[in-house]
Amino acid sequence: MLNGNGIKVYLCKKDTPTLAVAHAVTVHQAGGDVRLTASHNPVEYLGIKFIPA
Structure with a gap:
């Protein structure tokens, strides 16, 4: 949905630590x-x- 609305999305390939x-x-x-x-x-x-930058 985000990508479809022109927002670039990066996905983690597996479980990823918060840091x-x-x-x-x-x-x-x-x-x-x-x-x-x-x-x-x-x-x-x-x-x-949602965690803003």
Whole structure:
């Protein structure tokens, strides 16, 4: 959906540590990252996080 709307997307090929994703955001000068994660956030978030650059 993002790519279809002209937003460049980079995907990890396997499970990736949070710090490695944060580093990739910096290296690729991306606007942020979208994560599917188990976390302490409310269940309504469905494990989806957006972390801006």
